[in-house]
Amino acid sequence: MAAQHDSAREREIRREQAHLDGVYRRLEEKIHEAEFLMDDASKRAQVGTPGALAERDAQVFRAGVHLNRLNSEFEDFLFGRIDLLEGADAERGPDGAYISSEPAEGAVRPDGTADIAETLHIGRIGVLDAGYSPLVIDWRAPAAAPFYRATPVAPGRVVRRRVIRSKGRRVLGVEDDLLRPQITARLDGEELPVIGDGALMAALGQARSHTMRDIVSSIQAEQDLVIRAPAASVTEVEGGPGTGKTAVALHRAAYLLYQDRRRYAGGILIVSPTPLLVSYTEGVLPSLGEEGQVAIRALGSLVEGAEAGTYDEQGVARVKGSGRMVKVLHRAARGGLEAGEVPQRLRVVAFRNRVELDGEELRHIRQQVLGGTAPVNLMRPRARKFLLDALWEKSGALRHYTDPELAAEAREGFDEDVSAEDAFTDFLDAWWPELTPRQVLASLADEDRLSVFAGAARGRGAAGGPDRSGRSRRGRSRRGQLLTPGEVRAIARSLSRLGPGGEGPLSVHDVALLDELRVQLGTLAKPRRAADPSLGDPLDQLTGLEELTTAADRETARRGRAERLAEERTDYAHVIVDEAQDLTPMQWRMVGRRGRHATWTVVGDPAQSSWPAPEEAAEARAEALGSRPRRRFELTVNYRNPAEIAELADRVLARAMPGVVPPKAVRSTGLRPRFAVARGDLGAAVRAEAERALEEVDGTVGVVVPMRRREEAREWLAGLGGRVVPLGSLEAKGLEYDATVVVAPAQIAGEPPTGGESAGEGASLDDALEEASPAGLRVLYVALTRATQRLTVLSAEGDLPDAGDVPHLLRD
Numbered sequence: 001m002a003a004q005h006d007s008a009r010e011r012e013i014r015r016e017q018a019h020l021d022g023v024y025r026r027l028e029e030k031i032h033e034a035e036f037l038m039d040d041a042s043k044r045a046q047v048g049t050p051g052a053l054a055e056r057d058a059q060v061f062r063a064g065v066h067l068n069r070l071n072s073e074f075e076d077f078l079f080g081r082i083d084l085l086e087g088a089d090a091e092r093g094p095d096g097a098y099i100s101s102e103p104a105e106g107a108v109r110p111d112g113t114a115d116i117a118e119t120l121h122i123g124r125i126g127v128l129d130a131g132y133s134p135l136v137i138d139w140r141a142p143a144a145a146p147f148y149r150a151t152p153v154a155p156g157r158v159v160r161r162r163v164i165r166s167k168g169r170r171v172l173g174v175e176d177d178l179l180r181p182q183i184t185a186r187l188d189g190e191e192l193p194v195i196g197d198g199a200l201m202a203a204l205g206q207a208r209s210h211t212m213r214d215i216v217s218s219i220q221a222e223q224d225l226v227i228r229a230p231a232a233s234v235t236e237v238e239g240g241p242g243t244g245k246t247a248v249a250l251h252r253a254a255y256l257l258y259q260d261r262r263r264y265a266g267g268i269l270i271v272s273p274t275p276l277l278v279s280y281t282e283g284v285l286p287s288l289g290e291e292g293q294v295a296i297r298a299l300g301s302l303v304e305g306a307e308a309g310t311y312d313e314q315g316v317a318r319v320k321g322s323g324r325m326v327k328v329l330h331r332a333a334r335g336g337l338e339a340g341e342v343p344q345r346l347r348v349v350a351f352r353n354r355v356e357l358d359g360e361e362l363r364h365i366r367q368q369v370l371g372g373t374a375p376v377n378l379m380r381p382r383a384r385k386f387l388l389d390a391l392w393e394k395s396g397a398l399r400h401y402t403d404p405e406l407a408a409e410a411r412e413g414f415d416e417d418v419s420a421e422d423a424f425t426d427f428l429d430a431w432w433p434e435l436t437p438r439q440v441l442a443s444l445a446d447e448d449r450l451s452v453f454a455g456a457a458r459g460r461g462a463a464g465g466p467d468r469s470g471r472s473r474r475g476r477s478r479r480g481q482l483l484t485p486g487e488v489r490a491i492a493r494s495l496s497r498l499g500p501g502g503e504g505p506l507s508v509h510d511v512a513l514l515d516e517l518r519v520q521l522g523t524l525a526k527p528r529r530a531a532d533p534s535l536g537d538p539l540d541q542l543t544g545l546e547e548l549t550t551a552a553d554r555e556t557a558r559r560g561r562a563e564r565l566a567e568e569r570t571d572y573a574h575v576i577v578d579e580a581q582d583l584t585p586m587q588w589r590m591v592g593r594r595g596r597h598a599t600w601t602v603v604g605d606p607a608q609s610s611w612p613a614p615e616e617a618a619e620a621r622a623e624a625l626g627s628r629p630r631r632r633f634e635l636t637v638n639y640r641n642p643a644e645i646a647e648l649a650d651r652v653l654a655r656a657m658p659g660v661v662p663p664k665a666v667r668s669t670g671l672r673p674r675f676a677v678a679r680g681d682l683g684a685a686v687r688a689e690a691e692r693a694l695e696e697v698d699g700t701v702g703v704v705v706p707m708r709r710r711e712e713a714r715e716w717l718a719g720l721g722g723r724v725v726p727l728g729s730l731e732a733k734g735l736e737y738d739a740t741v742v743v744a745p746a747q748i749a750g751e752p753p754t755g756g757e758s759a760g761e762g763a764s765l766d767d768a769l770e771e772a773s774p775a776g777l778r779v780l781y782v783a784l785t786r787a788t789q790r791l792t793v794l795s796a797e798g799d800l801p802d803a804g805d806v807p808h809l810l811r812d
């Protein structure tokens, strides 16, 4: 093989540049073609026959999509290349590349030499030359798979894998991996040069910004297996921090779209734990050429019209997220009719007689109606019928008829009479109003009401809330009691921030409760809106001769329709759940409803779960995913943290989940984590450490503080600029920064379940350890695994640092 020196590198860069120039020439031709098609299409608008118009619409649409993709500003449009031996067969796939992945017999000569038979360039979208030969293969095409999968142990046909770095139209560099070092391969009679020592490390060393980058040029083999796994039933992926789970989930969405656009366009939902993670990741799909086809939603934004703006204290969150709430809400929905002023008398005039039902009779009727299983709002017709039955009986009119036919006729007349009376309809509206989920949720701010639904007797066992370690006292509660009086009080208090109609700020966990109530209450069919021509199908408007709308109008209408569909869509074709370990049972139910007929990809890491009752969540997850078969994958390499940081985090993991094998960190920076202690003012110490980190790295600095300190942290760090981000420990999920400052680790690990004070000044070692529940330690593990370059641990009250400033929880 040729030795690596600068002139060889430059020559190779020139070669790739020549190829890229050819690709851009071809792209320009395609752009002209698409523009011509658009132009041609708008001329057809003047022809005006239905056939021509329909054809034109289709043409405008196709050309528009194509133009958008071609015009997209791809940072490095072309990023890879593989040089392949001759294949075992001579069959070509639809992208023009040969299909076989194994070399033909005799491709390597007995003397160890071989010729490169095929060179493929890999890019974000595929481009064919005028003769339909591939200039660039789409990274998702089967022919591109060896680029990701080939290893020196199983190289297949790949001799050399090259990552090409470019900016705009300029090739900046190339990095090669040689997969068959034992052979001497020739390309066009020349020995194949090998440049650089791998692109992965270069990618990992880059400074981080506030948005995630795609990893399309350096996807690793174990990740590629997940990305390209067939979308059957449930694909489950587990892996430690930094193993690329989120990256893989996003690339998988793009892959599925490529595989079956018809099925998946607009039909993929990615569920993310926090809005911060949504905004961090949402640029990745457009960079892969997939704009607007995938809904990425935070757990607090999954229900239409309900956007969570706050977090509950952890103790409250634990109860709201628990499966015990299903029964409480079921009862609350059924009892919701009693929440306001309930009319105690119904008085109507029928057949010229006054008929009346009193409070007791009405209560009895209500009970009978509620004996049905339908959602409460959908029982209104049943309520109406039972009321009419009772009125008819009470009127005594039946006695006057012996002939059943006449009796039936009379009854019909009676019902008509009563139903036409305002007194009756007004009564029904007040007695069986349409309940909204928000209203019913807000009604639970009344502790007495909630106690009834929760089966919790008031006034006794006031200390029955969550205990200090956050463990539920469910095991010790009375039979039939769903929530303890302490839990009832905590929930009622948290809901008191809502107005009577449920207006006001919702917490993330309230949203899952609203979704549950939505189902328990049922939604009345809305009267169909008068047809709005801008929302109709443009093809429906082609009534014959006149051309009513311009192409631009139609494009707007199409977009309006797409947006409306996206808003209303509640059942997806594929659901991807990121950070799945953190979904509460109630959230699993909410997410499960959105993928009843879907295939699923579920990625997560049990070691990062902040949910204190993993068995309960596992049960809910099993229920949401149903009996679909599971296919499991594991990711084992940590691409984010340098080994020095991973080693420290692993100490916490060993404490939180003894026996769990941490992922292997592939990089080492030689920089050990820094330990410091806040001896005076905590805010000043945090600010000083953040400033120091800003000096040390080019990119972002995340300052992770206990949840209850996040408001203060904003003030401490004010004015340091956009590179510094203050975060509560639970908000750090899934994110990464070049440097992180983890503040008060013992408080992060021991954040008390009901938001009270944790072990403070003068706390003993035993106190500190007792406070740190496994769930708390897992939260700390997340905080410690966010840094790509540098980590500072700043001890505060309760950390018990040793002489080297290492806090107790992080010592060996």
Ligand SMILES: Nc1ncnc2c1ncn2[C@@H]1O[C@H](COP(=O)(O)OP(=O)(O)OP(=O)(O)O)[C@@H](O)[C@H]1O
Binding pocket: 200, 203, 204, 213, 214, 215, 218, 219, 220, 223, 239, 240, 241, 242, 243, 244, 245, 246, 247, 248, 605, 608, 639, 640, 733, 734, 735, 736, 785
């Ligand atoms: N094959 C790869 N090539 C380059 N970078 C990679 C690769 N795989 C992962 N990374 C990078 O490693 C970092 C971690 O990836 P990601 O956030 O997807 O991990 P994760 O498993 O979701 O982590 P966590 O569980 O901590 O949220 C990201 O910066 C990602 O871009």
